[in-house]
Amino acid sequence: MPTAYDTSMKQKDAPAQAAVPFVAADTLYKSFGTRRVLKGISLCVGRGETLAVLGRSGTGKSVLLRLIVGLTTPDSGSIRIQGQDLAGLGLDQLGEIRMKMGFLFQHAALYDSLTVGENVAFPLEHHRREMSSAERGDLVIKLLEEVGMEDARHKMPSDISGGMQKRVGLARALALEPEILLLDEPTAGLDPISSGEIDDLILKLQRERQMASIVVTHDLHSAKTIANRLALLNGGEVAIEGTFEDLQQSDIAFVAQFLKSS
Amino acid sequence: MSDRGFKATSGVNPALPRQRIVHAPLVNAPSAGLVTGFFEWFGELGIFCWRVLRAAATPPYEGRELIRQLDEVGSKSLPLVAMAGAAIGVVVSLEARYSLSRFGAKSMFPATLVYSVIQVMGPIITGLVVSGRVGAGMGAELASMKVTEQIDAIEASAINPYRLLAATRILACILMLPLLTLAADACALLTGWFAQALVEPLSFHQFISSGFNGATFDAVLPHTLKTAVYGLIIGVIACFQGMRTTGGAAGVGRAATNSVVLASLFIILADVVMVKFILVAFP
Numbered sequence: 317m318p319t320a321y322d323t324s325m326k327q328k329d330a331p332a333q334a335a336v337p338f339v340a341a342d343t344l345y346k347s348f349g350t351r352r353v354l355k356g357i358s359l360c361v362g363r364g365e366t367l368a369v370l371g372r373s374g375t376g377k378s379v380l381l382r383l384i385v386g387l388t389t390p391d392s393g394s395i396r397i398q399g400q401d402l403a404g405l406g407l408d409q410l411g412e413i414r415m416k417m418g419f420l421f422q423h424a425a426l427y428d429s430l431t432v433g434e435n436v437a438f439p440l441e442h443h444r445r446e447m448s449s450a451e452r453g454d455l456v457i458k459l460l461e462e463v464g465m466e467d468a469r470h471k472m473p474s475d476i477s478g479g480m481q482k483r484v485g486l487a488r489a490l491a492l493e494p495e496i497l498l499l500d501e502p503t504a505g506l507d508p509i510s511s512g513e514i515d516d517l518i519l520k521l522q523r524e525r526q527m528a529s530i531v532v533t534h535d536l537h538s539a540k541t542i543a544n545r546l547a548l549l550n551g552g553e554v555a556i557e558g559t560f561e562d563l564q565q566s567d568i569a570f571v572a573q574f575l576k577s578s
Numbered sequence: 579m580s581d582r583g584f585k586a587t588s589g590v591n592p593a594l595p596r597q598r599i600v601h602a603p604l605v606n607a608p609s610a611g612l613v614t615g616f617f618e619w620f621g622e623l624g625i626f627c628w629r630v631l632r633a634a635a636t637p638p639y640e641g642r643e644l645i646r647q648l649d650e651v652g653s654k655s656l657p658l659v660a661m662a663g664a665a666i667g668v669v670v671s672l673e674a675r676y677s678l679s680r681f682g683a684k685s686m687f688p689a690t691l692v693y694s695v696i697q698v699m700g701p702i703i704t705g706l707v708v709s710g711r712v713g714a715g716m717g718a719e720l721a722s723m724k725v726t727e728q729i730d731a732i733e734a735s736a737i738n739p740y741r742l743l744a745a746t747r748i749l750a751c752i753l754m755l756p757l758l759t760l761a762a763d764a765c766a767l768l769t770g771w772f773a774q775a776l777v778e779p780l781s782f783h784q785f786i787s788s789g790f791n792g793a794t795f796d797a798v799l800p801h802t803l804k805t806a807v808y809g810l811i812i813g814v815i816a817c818f819q820g821m822r823t824t825g826g827a828a829g830v831g832r833a834a835t836n837s838v839v840l841a842s843l844f845i846i847l848a849d850v851v852m853v854k855f856i857l858v859a860f861p
Contacts, residue, residue, distance in 0.1 A: 385734050407629075407738050408636070414736035421734075425727040439735045445638070488735075 337396070338363055338496050338528035339384060344393035346379055353379050355552035356393070363495070364526040366518075368539035370574070371549030377532040378422065380549075381498050384530065385419050386410045397496065415443060418489030418527075422500040424481035426473035432484050433469040436460060439491045459487040463517060479510035486517065490525075497521070497529040503538045515541045536575070548574060626740075626818045630748060633741035640746050647750035651712050655758055662707045663762030666699050667691075667769035675774060688780075691770045692789035697801045700763040702849055705808035708751075708758060709841040713816045716747055717837030720820025721830040729821060744821065748813030755809035759802050796860040804852045808845045815841040 339361045346354040353376035361367045369377050382388040384395055386402050395402045397413050405413070426435050436456045440447060447455070460466040463483040468476050473484070482502060489497065502518065503511035515538050522529060522542070533539050539546055540560045547557040550570050556563060563571055674690045720743060723729050732739045771785045816837040823833040 382730075387730050387733060407633075407740075411736035411738065414734060417734070419731070419734040421727050421731055423727065425731040427723075427728055427731070428726070439737070442638075442735070442737050488731075492735075 337361070338398055339530065340396040341380070341384065342394045342396075344380070344383060344395070345391045346376065346383065346388070347391055353552055354383075354390070357549070357552070357554055358393075359530075359547060359554070359557075361496075361528045361530055363528050364522070365545070366522060366529040366531060366543045368531045368533055368543035368546045369549060370533060370536065370539055370546055371555075372574075373534070375549040376552050377549060378500050381419070381500050381530065381532055385414060385417055385498060415492055416494055417496045417498060418492070418494035420482065420485045420489045420497075420499045420502055422504060424473070424478075424485035426481055426484055426488070428473050430473075431469070432465065432471050432473065432476065433460070435473065435484060436487045436491055439488065443492055455491070459490055460484070462490070462521075463487045464513075479506045479514070482506070482514060483517070486514075486521075490521070493525075495527055497527045499529065499531045499533075501533055502531060503533065503535050511535065511538060514538075518542045622822065623814075623818055626744075626821070627814060629740045630744045630814075630817070633738050634745035634749070636741075638741075640742050643742055643746040644749060647746045648754060650715075651708070651747075651750045652754040652757060655708050655711055655754070656761060658711055659704055659707055659758045659762045660765045662703050663700065663765035664769040666703050666762075667695065667766030667771075668773045670694050670699060670766065671770035671773040675777070687774060688771075688785045688789035689791065691774075692767065692793070693797070695766040695770065696763050696798055700766055701759050701801055701805045701808070702845070704755065704759040704762045705805055705812070705845040705849075706842055707762075708755060708808070709812050709845055710838055712751065713812050713837040713841040714834045716813070716816035717820045718830055718834040720817060721823035721833035724821055724823045725826055725829055739821070744813075744817040747817055748810065751809035751813035752806045753809070755805040755812075756802050759805045763802070800856045800860050804849075804856065807848055807852060811844045811848060812841045815844065 337360050339359070341357060341359045343356045343358055344354050345352070345356060353374075357376075357380060359367065359369075359380075369380060371377050379388065383390050384397075386395075386405070389403075397416065400413060402410065402413065426432075427438065430438065433453075433456050436459050437452055440452050440455060444452065457466060457469070460469055463486050465476075465480060465483045465487065468480060468484070473481055476484070486499075486502070499518070503514050506514065518529070518531070519542055521527070529542075531539065531543060545558060546560060546563055548555045548563065548571060556566050556568055556571050563575060566572070671691055674687055674694065675684070678684050678687055678690060720729070723743075729739050729743070732742060767786075767789070771780065771782055774780055774785070775782075819833045819837045819840070823829040825832070
């Protein structure tokens, strides 16, 4: 099977720095009870590169993201973030690495006791203590403008739609200027117009910030739009990894079935 | 009943089907699970306490969140604790007057009321009332945050949830319980005196000076300060139950219920131990 680096070289849009491994997962295994979810997954993502992880429900896509951000530990295998192994790190050391990552949760996971603006300001209040409240306020407005949510600053998360919550979640994920962006189902449950807007937003952010991104999604159209490379999971393993054209040309029955059904 | 596929032939013993020998388990399976679960629970609680302790001892300190929690636990529990204290004061007053009259010891009424309220009823009632209000609230709040991935989001934002969520809540409980107990004691003594004064004229000054006559700090302080341990129990149990929740809305309900039940139970057990300790340490 070709590695992430081999396939990334084929892409028309792959940036020049794609070979820098910002995220490198090596033969990850993860089980929950007797159910083995991941069976030796290896993936790499470089700077400015977007990898879309596709697959059926329950194939461990979200688990993969949780492993990368250190919310869950793998049974075996290693995860390196900019060369640093996550294994054996304490919460505070892990915190240093997590500050380089932005995570958009599947249901946005906004803090429901805080307003939209306070949600975005939350990581800044904890990690940019040197900032004055005025500077923080300006940055929050800038971030909300970036995702088109500046008017909702004083609203509570329960008062805005699912798509808006994802935009706010994205603004919060970007607050600490991450070098790695992890997106869990950014377009799930959204109407086609909102999905398209989120895709455009992700593309715009990628162009401007050159982050390494991993996008977990069911949405093949969205994956094709935003990602340089796609990895299709089947039964806890990577069935195929490559560009959309590689997937189309594949003679693996599961790949053909997945493309046909999407 | 099924003949299991073989027929009896007259005069001939049919061959019995081969049976797999199943050894009886050495330990009854459900009770073994219960025992394992019991030790697992305490093991997880120990790990949780260690993480909270380590997080609380190292900077950055979450001062703003602590103040918010002090308000949440203290000011918002005050009306309930005051009402419970007031009710207990009347009950103890009525019971004490009746019992003391039977033994001709009515003059002992103020001291009986003061000592019963300060040493026994005030602390335990405050502990149980706060356990109900704060334990359920904290357990449900944290459980809801857990199932909606808000705690994961905090952790993913490189913020230690044990420091931000657990340490601040536990510390607020520890600090506020003795103060709430003082408030409950004051309300109980006030209503206890009032209930007595309605039957027999007794000035408040007379009641207090007679009630506290000969009382030392040792008689009052340890019983009030022991409620800090109740606060520790309420905070730890509620945060632990909340932060380990799984299973959606049902899990949130379970966490709230378990927080109250376990905290109340542990408060009563702790009271047994602490009463003995106080009697030995402050004779």
